Amino acid sequence: MGTASPGTQRVDVAVIGAGIVGLATALQLLERRPDLRLVVLEREAKVAAHQSGHNSGVVHAGLYYAPGSQKALLCREGKGLLERYCQAHGIPIAWPGKLVVALDETELPRLAALKERGLANRVDGLEEVGPERMREIEPHVRGIRALWSPRTGITDFTLVTRAYADDVCARGGEIELSRPVTAIERRPDALVLKTPGGPVEARSVIACAGLWADRVAALTGERTRESPSIVPFRGDYYTLSPEAAALVSGLVYPVPDPRFPFLGVHLTRRIDGQVWAGPNAVLAFRRTGYRRRDISLRDLAEALANPGFRSLARRFWRTGGAEMWRDWSKGAFVREVQRFLPELRGDQVTFGPSGVRAQALGRDGTLVDDFDLAGGDRVLHVRNAPSPAATSSLAIGERLAADAIDRFGL
Numbered sequence: 001m002g003t004a005s006p007g008t009q010r011v012d013v014a015v016i017g018a019g020i021v022g023l024a025t026a027l028q029l030l031e032r033r034p035d036l037r038l039v040v041l042e043r044e045a046k047v048a049a050h051q052s053g054h055n056s057g058v059v060h061a062g063l064y065y066a067p068g069s070q071k072a073l074l075c076r077e078g079k080g081l082l083e084r085y086c087q088a089h090g091i092p093i094a095w096p097g098k099l100v101v102a103l104d105e106t107e108l109p110r111l112a113a114l115k116e117r118g119l120a121n122r123v124d125g126l127e128e129v130g131p132e133r134m135r136e137i138e139p140h141v142r143g144i145r146a147l148w149s150p151r152t153g154i155t156d157f158t159l160v161t162r163a164y165a166d167d168v169c170a171r172g173g174e175i176e177l178s179r180p181v182t183a184i185e186r187r188p189d190a191l192v193l194k195t196p197g198g199p200v201e202a203r204s205v206i207a208c209a210g211l212w213a214d215r216v217a218a219l220t221g222e223r224t225r226e227s228p229s230i231v232p233f234r235g236d237y238y239t240l241s242p243e244a245a246a247l248v249s250g251l252v253y254p255v256p257d258p259r260f261p262f263l264g265v266h267l268t269r270r271i272d273g274q275v276w277a278g279p280n281a282v283l284a285f286r287r288t289g290y291r292r293r294d295i296s297l298r299d300l301a302e303a304l305a306n307p308g309f310r311s312l313a314r315r316f317w318r319t320g321g322a323e324m325w326r327d328w329s330k331g332a333f334v335r336e337v338q339r340f341l342p343e344l345r346g347d348q349v350t351f352g353p354s355g356v357r358a359q360a361l362g363r364d365g366t367l368v369d370d371f372d373l374a375g376g377d378r379v380l381h382v383r384n385a386p387s388p389a390a391t392s393s394l395a396i397g398e399r400l401a402a403d404a405i406d407r408f409g410l
């Protein structure tokens, strides 16, 4: 792994972004085409600097996603590939299981709909459980019925991303850190990527830029008025004290609100034994808005000028406002968790950490639900890769690698 190198670099493929998706794609390409000249260009000084290093660490089993969607297919495939990869590389992965809890009668129809989805997606071992079995699985959790997904797992996606990076380098790929792509020039036979460390001439490009996916698409000249834009949604967590962590065995989720692509504040046991509550979902005023006070005038002005964003804000100002209130008020956040973990006390949780999600937004104000992997002229774009893209990374990489080989004649 290096930083800047002088002169023009010539490669067959340049991958933009050293997150889990970019590196999985580079790895899958090099497995299929070992002789490719491939470089991964990353704006930050380390891999997994953004979403891939700031997430819940849950290996999703595929419960939530519309049957037949890219998310449903690639999550299922990706989970199997990830499990084998972790085992082969000595990366910790565990299966504490997930309980999705209905708190009262009004949530039962949504729980039933979720079960239907889970069954259609062939989620391993999925079962509906009543209060007695719930108490066996999570003795301190309150609720009237639940879905139990015993093969939902946990890992550390930062470690996974670093392992992909090592593998990419071992297979002859280069990873250039602190090299943001700032402009792209199209030539008849190549694209020239401008970076502070010098230009890179690439026969083809795969853009896996996460929070900057729309801006990188604009650099390639392939962002139209209809293309989605990225809205950054911060997710804050609270870390439970060891005493409170002992109240939770695995992963405990509420029944999600189907209007949103987020899963609701949940409890996640981490692979290092910590338990986190969160993440919530509040609009971030900056793409790197990890703290509440982080504001970028450019990011904010761009959002406000976007008709899709204005439409979203009009429809969801009430829910968004309540979520922001819960974000600022520890008491409100804790009360949200106490709905299903009543023994939790406010003095048992500490604020942090936080992550920022890259969520694609359509021009009509709809949040793009599915993965969006789009092909252009010598460029492949990952336009929307929210959760479960870390779980699905090797399957997304496989899909993009096959597509790139096919389209670009690699």
Ligand SMILES: Cc1cc2nc3c(=O)[nH]c(=O)nc-3n(C[C@H](O)[C@H](O)[C@H](O)COP(=O)(O)OP(=O)(O)OC[C@H]3O[C@@H](n4cnc5c(N)ncnc54)[C@H](O)[C@@H]3O)c2cc1C
Binding pocket: 016, 017, 018, 019, 020, 021, 022, 041, 042, 043, 044, 047, 048, 049, 050, 051, 052, 053, 054, 055, 056, 057, 058, 059, 060, 179, 180, 181, 182, 208, 209, 210, 211, 212, 213, 216, 235, 279, 354, 355, 356, 357, 358, 382, 385, 386, 387, 388, 389, 390, 391, 392
């Ligand atoms: C709070 C939170 C919780 C989540 N929980 C889970 C979970 O439990 N399970 C799960 O499967 N998924 C989860 N996810 C989703 C998962 O983390 C993401 O889907 C995944 O990490 C996306 O990977 P990526 O490589 O596309 O993006 P990123 O990791 O964001 O990587 C994109 C990279 O592109 C780089 N880049 C951008 N522009 C440029 C440029 N111009 N030049 C060079 N480099 C550039 C960025 O610096 C960045 O490193 C969660 C996400 C968040 C935020």
